[in-house]
Amino acid sequence: MFAPQFGYHRASSVAEAGELLRSNPGAKLLAGGHSLIPVLKLRLAAPPALIDIGRLAELRGIAVDGGSLRLGALTTHAELAASPELQRHAPALAQAASVIGDPAVRNRGTIGGNVAHADPASDLPTVLVALGAAFEIAGAGGERTVPAAEFFQGMMATALGDGDLLTAVVLPARPPGQGQAYVKFAHPASRYAVIGVAAALTVSDGACTAAAVAVGGLVPVPLRAPSVEGALAGGPVAADALAAAADRVAADLGDDLIGDVFASAEYRRAVAAVWVRRALEAAAQAA
Numbered sequence: 001m002f003a004p005q006f007g008y009h010r011a012s013s014v015a016e017a018g019e020l021l022r023s024n025p026g027a028k029l030l031a032g033g034h035s036l037i038p039v040l041k042l043r044l045a046a047p048p049a050l051i052d053i054g055r056l057a058e059l060r061g062i063a064v065d066g067g068s069l070r071l072g073a074l075t076t077h078a079e080l081a082a083s084p085e086l087q088r089h090a091p092a093l094a095q096a097a098s099v100i101g102d103p104a105v106r107n108r109g110t111i112g113g114n115v116a117h118a119d120p121a122s123d124l125p126t127v128l129v130a131l132g133a134a135f136e137i138a139g140a141g142g143e144r145t146v147p148a149a150e151f152f153q154g155m156m157a158t159a160l161g162d163g164d165l166l167t168a169v170v171l172p173a174r175p176p177g178q179g180q181a182y183v184k185f186a187h188p189a190s191r192y193a194v195i196g197v198a199a200a201l202t203v204s205d206g207a208c209t210a211a212a213v214a215v216g217g218l219v220p221v222p223l224r225a226p227s228v229e230g231a232l233a234g235g236p237v238a239a240d241a242l243a244a245a246a247d248r249v250a251a252d253l254g255d256d257l258i259g260d261v262f263a264s265a266e267y268r269r270a271v272a273a274v275w276v277r278r279a280l281e282a283a284a285q286a287a
C-alpha cells in the first residue's frame with residue numbers, strides 16, 4: 001500500500017524544525033521512519049507534511065554527566081545496544097534496545113521516535129519508566145522536562161503537543177549495588193513485546209534495599225508495579241521471595257488489559273507474573 005501524498009521539508013537545525021512545525025499545521029516529524037512510514041502506508045494518518053529531522057547531529061549521541069545519562073533523541077536502537085556507557089550505567093536499556101525488531105529496525109529506529117510513537121508493545125518506554133527517566137522537549141513556549149511517568153498518557157498518546165520536538169532522554173546512572181534487567185515475551189513475527197518487564201534491584205547483604213519494576217505490553221501505558229516493589233523492599237532476594245513478589249503484579253494491572261489475536265487479555269494476565277519473576281531473578285543475579 002502507498003502512503004498518501006505529503007509535503008516534505010528537511011530541517012537543518014532543531015530551531016528550524018520548530019519553525020517548520022509551526023508553519024505547517026498538522027505536520028509530523030520524521031526520524032527513523034520505522035513507525036511513521038508504516039502508519040502512513042496503512043492510511044492510519046495522513047499528515048499534510050513531514051519534517052525530516054533525521055540528519056540533525058545535535059540530536060544524536062550518548063553523554064555521561066556525573067550521575068546521569070543524556071541520550072539524544074536520534075540515537076538509534078543499535079547505538080544504544082552497543083554503547084559501553086549504557087551497558088555500564090543503564091544495562092536494562094541497552095538490553096531492551098538489543099532485542100528490538102531486527103537489525104534493519106535497530107539501525108534506523110531512534111529512541112525519540114520509539115517513545116513519541118508510544119506503542120504499548122514497545123520496549124524502551126517500559127525501561128525508561130522503571131529507571132525514572134525524563135524527557136526534554138522543545139516547544140513553541142520554550143523548553144520543558146517531563147518525567148516518564150507523566151509522559152505516557154494512553155495508547156499512542158503522550159505529553160507531546162503540536163509543535164513539540166523531543167530533544168533528549170535523561171536518566172540516572174545505575175547506583176552501586178543495583179542490578180538491572182529487561183526481559184520480554186516477543187511476538188514471534190515482529191519481535192514487539194507481548195509482555196516486557198524491566199527491573200532494577202539494589203541489593204545489600206542479600207537483602208533488597210530498593211526496587212523499581214515496570215511492565216509493558218499489558219495495558220495501554222508502561223506501568224510501574226508498586227505492589228511488586230513493596231513486596232521486595234527490605235526482603236531477601238532468594239528465589240521464593242522473588243516469586244512471591246512477582247505474583248503481586250496482578251494487583252497493579254487493573255481491568256484495562258490489552259488483548260489481541262495473538263494473546264488474549266486473560267492470557268496476558270495469567271502469565272504476567274512469570275515474566276516479572278524472570279526479570280527479578282535476572283536483576284538480582286546482576287546486582
Ligand SMILES: Cc1cc2nc3c(=O)[nH]c(=O)nc-3n(C[C@H](O)[C@H](O)[C@H](O)COP(=O)(O)OP(=O)(O)OC[C@H]3O[C@@H](n4cnc5c(N)ncnc54)[C@H](O)[C@@H]3O)c2cc1C
Nearest residue numbers: 029031032033034035036101109110113122123166191192
Ligand atoms: C518490523 C518492525 C519491528 C519492530 N519491532 C519493534 C520491537 O520489537 N520493539 C520496539 O520497541 N519497537 C519496534 N519497532 C518500532 C521501532 O522501534 C521504531 O523505529 C520506533 O518505534 C520509531 O522510531 P523512528 O525513529 O523510526 O520514528 P518515526 O517512525 O520516524 O516516528 C515515529 C513517531 O514519532 C514522532 N517523532 C519521531 N521523532 C520525534 C521527536 N524527536 N520528537 C517528537 N516526535 C518525534 C514522529 O512524528 C512519529 O509520529 C518495530 C518496527 C518495525 C517496522
